[in-house]
Amino acid sequence: MEAFTRLDAAAAPLPLANIDTDxxxxxxxxxxxxxxxxxxxxxxxxxxxxxxxxxxxFVLNQPAYKNAGVLITGDNFGCGSSREHAPWALMDFGIKAVVATSFADIFYNNCFQNGLLPVVLKAEQVAQLMDEARGGNHVVSIDLEAQTVTSPSGAVFSFEIDPQRKQKMLQGLDAIGETLQAAGSIDTYEMKRALSQPWLEGA
Incomplete structure (x- = not known):
């Protein structure tokens, strides 16, 4: 998984609530x-x-937004069925962060497992980003380390994120990558178990 530190990208406004995974x-x-x-x-x-x-x-078909890296959207984004293909499709299109007032829980969790950053902001902050994204300059900056979103006009909004998820995103660690960090300890455990309980190895 690619590490996420800072993103400076065009933001596409999609002012719809309850966009489901289908x-x-x-x-x-x-x-x-x-x-x-x-x-x-x-x-x-x-x-x-x-x-x-x-x-x-449609916004993503318009020349100014075809290469958007940030999606600004409405409440309860990603609701509906559990579908890991949803963050995959967004990332394959080039979108690396989604900003909304809220996300469906399963989609929100899937984002972190796949390197897509979901950012929750207040309604008035999302509205301002929407308005500015419709203008000529619609480049937004997202700094994960500082936990800030900077609008095209320079307004800075802070967001909350679970510290463990933040560190995994900064390091580019998914569940497999996190497990591999303990590969040495796992190998040591397996060796000790093979010596103390050889029958488990078919010996």
Whole structure:
């Protein structure tokens, strides 16, 4: 997992509440366990019409936001079914952080396991970021170490994050990476167990 320290990126405003995981990545794109290639299904029903043609009025289809690295959105983002493909699709598109007033719990947890930073801010702060993201300069800075979001105009907003999750994001550690940090201790335990309880090894 790639470490997250600081992100300076274009922010795309998506002022909708209760966007569920099926809207983030529809079920027809869940046939793969590969993370690459899921960007094509991200917000598919929002981005494309029935003929598969891009809808020009959807924010991520607009030239200024096609390379957005931050999504500013509404309340309860990521609700619905548990779907790890949702953060995968966002990241495959190039989005590395989502800012909202709240997230669904399972989606929020999945974000940290996959290196996507979910940032919770107050409603008025999210509204200001939305407004500024619609302007000509829509570059937002997110500093995980300082736990701040800086708007295009320079307004600074602080956010809370669990300290352990913060450190894992800063170090780029997912569950596997965290376990591998203890590889030496695990090997030592296995050796001791093999000596003291050889029957468990089939000896």
């Amino acid at each position: 809207q983030i990545i529809p079920k027809q794109f869940l046939k793969t366990v590969e993370r690459a290639g899921l960007a094509k299904g991200l917000f598919y029903d929002f981005r494309f019409d029935e003929q598969g043609v891009e809808k020009p009025d």
